[in-house]
Amino acid sequence: MPLRAGRKQTACSDQGLLPDSTASPQPTRNQPMYPLEDGSFAPRNQWYVAAWSQEIKRSPLERVILDNPVVLYRTTDGKVAALAAFCPHRGFPLAKGDVIADDIECPYHGLRFGPDGACTLIPSQDVIPAACRLRAYPVAERWQWVWIWVGDPDLADEALIPDHFEARLTDPAYRNAGGNYFEVPGRYVLLHDNLLDLNHVPYLHKATFGGDGGGAVQIPEVVAKETTISCTFTQPAIDCPPFLSALFGYSGPVSRTYVSYFYAPCLHVIVDSISRLDPATGVTEQLGDLLHIHAVTPATATTAHYFQGEGQNFSHTEPCLSEAFRSSEMVRAALEEDVSATRFIEQSIAMNRGRLSEILLKADKAAVLGRRMLQALIDAEAPATR
Ligand code: FES
Ligand SMILES: [Fe+2]
Structure with a gap:
């Protein structure tokens, strides 16, 4: 029987989900989906990825x-x-x-x-x-981006660009490959929602990464700072998902931890760490990290640019494993699934004249904090710059 992390109950309201220190406008039913208040839809005094170099x-x-x-x-x-x-x-x-x-x-x-x-x-x-x-x-x-x-x-201070070494993009221990690009027919916030709630992976990406293998279904540990959020998912004992087996050349029990880092308002880096597990003793031995690299840039109020790449800190062989994975049909198809989900929700918003009802789950904590962070960045800007 496959090893699998247990599930926990989720709640169907946002009461008590978010710490008081993050208090700011609460998303409520039948309200415009923020950040879309006051005629602005994104913070402008920020660096965004415009293109791959x-x-x-x-x-x-x-x-x-x-x-x-x-x-x-x-x-x-x-x-x-x-x-x-x-x-x-x-x-x-x-x-x-x-x-x-x-x-x-x-x-x-x-x-x-x-x-x-x-x-x-x-x-x-x-x-x-x-x-x-x-x-x-x-x-x-x-790195490989034009900001x-x-x-x-x-106000265009290059020191405000997220630290690419800290984000592991220019860390020489990692070999990273960019190049995926999508024009997304949906607002950029929906992509941030997607990347800040990886509970969608086993469902939306069932056909690509595989149901149980795609990721944890759990309430992650979330840490929010002024302009960054980290979400930690853990799978202490699972069978190595097939697509990871192919990358690591190993099949058997593994322990998996992935931490999703959001650098508002544009960059996400997911550090996906896999360790070989001896289920009898609980002893683990690290196989390596995968990086899943994402940048989201608003194009218009209802469209976005999506840049994606992959990285690894193991098996630095030729041809580059990250490049092969990034350009694979599987990754391409999975990203198309995210783009499609964004398009579908944008259509739902349009059908509801911009006022979409949402029920917040506990697992939405990071996404809600992300929206608040974006709204706070918008609010901090003078109206003249909007
Ligand atoms: S030269 Fe550009 S429009 Fe006339
Ligand atoms: Fe996804």
């Missing part, structure tokens, strides 16, 4: 970040330029143009703009009006 080439790419259409390209020295995406002359989308040296050329009448947004050429006249320029967005490359700041540029 490998996506940004000399040819321009357009992407909407928090309602800002942005065109991204690389200059001759390899730096990333991020500019407002529409030509100030007639609004032509610049991503359809060419990059010439360090400038982007609008294909309609040939105006050119440098990576700082300044107009460098108007073919039909010598004088360049002062207003003829594009907004240039601060960007920073970290962007669409808020007040004077």
